[in-house]
Amino acid sequence: MESVLRAAAPSALAVLVRRIGDFDSSEDALQEALIAAAAQWPSEGVPGHPRAWLVAVAHRRHVDAVRSAIARRTREERDAVLEPIDAEGGTVVSARDDSLALFVLCCHPALSRASQLALTLRAVGGLTTAEVARGLLVPESTVAQRISRAKQRIRAAGARFRRPEDAELPERTAAVRQVLHLMFTEGHTASSGDVLARPDLSAEAIRLTRMLRDATPPAASWAAETDGLLALMLLTEARRPARLRGSGPEELPELVPLDEQDRTLWRRDLIDEGVALVEHALATGEPGPFQLQAAIAAVHAEAPSTDRTDWVEVLALYDLLRVVGPGPMVELGRVVAVAMVHGPDRALRDLESVALEPALAGHFRVHAVRGHLLALVDRPDEARAEFGIAARTALNATERRYLEGKARG
Numbered sequence: 550m551e552s553v554l555r556a557a558a559p560s561a562l563a564v565l566v567r568r569i570g571d572f573d574s575s576e577d578a579l580q581e582a583l584i585a586a587a588a589q590w591p592s593e594g595v596p597g598h599p600r601a602w603l604v605a606v607a608h609r610r611h612v613d614a615v616r617s618a619i620a621r622r623t624r625e626e627r628d629a630v631l632e633p634i635d636a637e638g639g640t641v642v643s644a645r646d647d648s649l650a651l652f653v654l655c656c657h658p659a660l661s662r663a664s665q666l667a668l669t670l671r672a673v674g675g676l677t678t679a680e681v682a683r684g685l686l687v688p689e690s691t692v693a694q695r696i697s698r699a700k701q702r703i704r705a706a707g708a709r710f711r712r713p714e715d716a717e718l719p720e721r722t723a724a725v726r727q728v729l730h731l732m733f734t735e736g737h738t739a740s741s742g743d744v745l746a747r748p749d750l751s752a753e754a755i756r757l758t759r760m761l762r763d764a765t766p767p768a769a770s771w772a773a774e775t776d777g778l779l780a781l782m783l784l785t786e787a788r789r790p791a792r793l794r795g796s797g798p799e800e801l802p803e804l805v806p807l808d809e810q811d812r813t814l815w816r817r818d819l820i821d822e823g824v825a826l827v828e829h830a831l832a833t834g835e836p837g838p839f840q841l842q843a844a845i846a847a848v849h850a851e852a853p854s855t856d857r858t859d860w861v862e863v864l865a866l867y868d869l870l871r872v873v874g875p876g877p878m879v880e881l882g883r884v885v886a887v888a889m890v891h892g893p894d895r896a897l898r899d900l901e902s903v904a905l906e907p908a909l910a911g912h913f914r915v916h917a918v919r920g921h922l923l924a925l926v927d928r929p930d931e932a933r934a935e936f937g938i939a940a941r942t943a944l945n946a947t948e949r950r951y952l953e954g955k956a957r958g
Contacts, residue, residue: 561603582607656724659706668699683740686908741944776830777840783823784846804951808855838874860889893925913942
């Protein structure tokens with residue numbers, strides 16, 4: 550039941566915002582509907598149309614609240630129009646998909662970029678506050694404060710569910726791209742929990758990115774970066790069939806690192822589409838961060854093995870990326886490329902300065918990379934110690950088991 554509610558809630562919220570026209574009221578009504586579902590569904594069963602049930606209940610709660618608070622107004626004429634009843638007696642929600650429009654609404658220009666990302670990922674992307682915090686590399690309390698302030702700002706700005714002005718589109722689209730990328734990243738490798746990935750979340754991020762691309766005029770200055778984001782997602786998703794082994798009923802799934810993956814399992818259709826997208830995007834002008842990340846992914850996707858990967862090109866792309874779109878994870882990825890081009894000793898020296906980034910303080914991936922580099926320079930005891938620290942701080946069970954295996958040697 551929990552997974553059904555989690556899947557249905559974001560799209561139900563989108564329908565409610567379109568009908569009601571106010572984000573806070575819609576979210577409050579949906580919360581009441583979720584509470585009602587938690588109370589009723591265990592005994593009555595999950596309805597055939599969970600999203601429609603949530604929309605209908607939430608909408609009724611909203612109408613009741615409006616009647617109580619402002620009896621003289623007839624909000625029902627605008628808000629209480631329900632779709633036809635289907636053969637099973639359930640409300641049929643309109644096929645219109647407002648999910649992307651809701652993302653754009655949450656990325657309102659009255660908010661800072663940090664608040665846009667936090668609010669949209671939590672309210673619409675379906676991520677928990679803790680998952681948002683891990684994705685943004687900030688404390689959970691910071692994310693909670695950003696979300697609270699963002700809701701107040703949107704209410705004060707009178708944000709409505711409408712198409713933004715043309716002048717707002719580049720900035721709003723850039724924010725939506727970041728949100729979709731963080732959604733996909735959490736879906737591809739869950740930051741915590743018992744499973745490595747959440748395919749439903751990464752699939753939804755890809756679907757919405759395709760919608761964003763379809764809604765973007767090809768001649769728009771920001772179109773190439775949307776192509777780059779979609780390419781990055783497809784090239785990354787293509788490797789998913791090879792990321793786990795031993796996932797039978799009696800076995801715990803085992804993480805397979807990139808250099809050990811069976812590349813014949815990679816999805817060629819996604820690779821071909823992703824490569825074509827990034828090649829087209831890079832030909833249109835100055836590359837953006839997502840185009841460069843997609844180009845790195847394309848180099849890996851087209852290489853027959855790790856040893857035959859063009860690491861010089863990968864490093865050159867990282868050097869450009871750290872100028873165009875710098876960030877802690879960019880620096881960490883670059884360290885691995887440095888090791889392949891200039892050797893692990895040089896990479897270890899570079900890692901020490903990268904590890905000083907406040908956002909990476911105590912992050913398990915820093916210890917995992919250091920353990921990998923120490924193993925390459927034949928310092929096995931130190932490598933096992935680093936893998937042990939990484940395992941103790943990793944929150945994803947599949948990654949933790951892999952790191953524990955490396956710590957045992």
